[in-house]
Amino acid sequence: MGSVEISLLADHTDAIRPLSEHFQREWPQYYGVHGPGDAVGDLRRCSGRDELPIGLVAIANGTICGTVSLKTESPSPQLWLFPWMGALYVTPDYRRQGIAARLISAAEQMAKKLGFERVFVAVGAGPNSLEQAFARRGWQPVGIYPSLFSEVKVLQKLIAD
Numbered sequence: 253m254g255s256v257e258i259s260l261l262a263d264h265t266d267a268i269r270p271l272s273e274h275f276q277r278e279w280p281q282y283y284g285v286h287g288p289g290d291a292v293g294d295l296r297r298c299s300g301r302d303e304l305p306i307g308l309v310a311i312a313n314g315t316i317c318g319t320v321s322l323k324t325e326s327p328s329p330q331l332w333l334f335p336w337m338g339a340l341y342v343t344p345d346y347r348r349q350g351i352a353a354r355l356i357s358a359a360e361q362m363a364k365k366l367g368f369e370r371v372f373v374a375v376g377a378g379p380n381s382l383e384q385a386f387a388r389r390g391w392q393p394v395g396i397y398p399s400l401f402s403e404v405k406v407l408q409k410l411i412a413d
């Protein structure tokens with residue numbers, strides 16, 4: 253794989269439709285035909301540049317291969333924290349090549365640039381979650397909270413200098 257570029261979703265809005273189809277396949281309970289979510293609408297809302305929510309995309313050899321967003325909405329009704337790192341997704345052919353790591357780091361930097369002191373993420377509460385990968389990057393557990401369909405583990409990272 254050649255170099256991977258991280259860019260604003262705002263500059264690649266043609267990626268919204270294909271990414272929304274990936275979201276529908278990856279999270280059918282939420283974004284599928286019978287789910288409450290609206291993948292195109294959520295991605296469109298993340299097409300801002302200066303105010304949350306803001307989406308980022310990863311581009312490898314001209315192909316959009318991943319995304320992440322920085323958002324205000326909490327995945328749990330019990331938590332009024334923000335900003336959240338959400339919608340972290342890498343297309344199947346590009347996984348395990350460090351692209352999510354690049355997206356996570358870019359989202360952290362963007363949160364810092366916007367003046368936030370910490371950033372939150374919700375990962376699966378089960379054993380195969382990404383928690384360890386986040387922990388290796390300095391993220392710490394906040395707790396386990398209910399979300400729409402299951403419990404999530406909330407992690408935070410302090411990003412202030």
Ligand SMILES: CC(C)(COP(=O)(O)OP(=O)(O)OC[C@H]1O[C@@H](n2cnc3c(N)ncnc32)[C@H](O)[C@@H]1OP(=O)(O)O)[C@@H](O)C(=O)NCCC(=O)NCCS
Pocket residue numbers: 278339340341342343346347348349350351352353354374375376380381382384385388
């Ligand atoms: C999870 C996902 C974003 C990982 O993308 P990726 O580009 O393959 O990840 P990377 O190659 O950058 O790996 C980053 C770290 O995560 C770890 N990792 C990657 N996929 C993992 C998985 N499925 N489970 C646990 N850890 C995983 C890697 O081992 C790596 O760890 P290290 O660098 O600390 O050793 C991708 O598999 C995906 O889109 N999955 C479906 C959607 C999803 O689960 N999103 C996450 C919601 S929190």
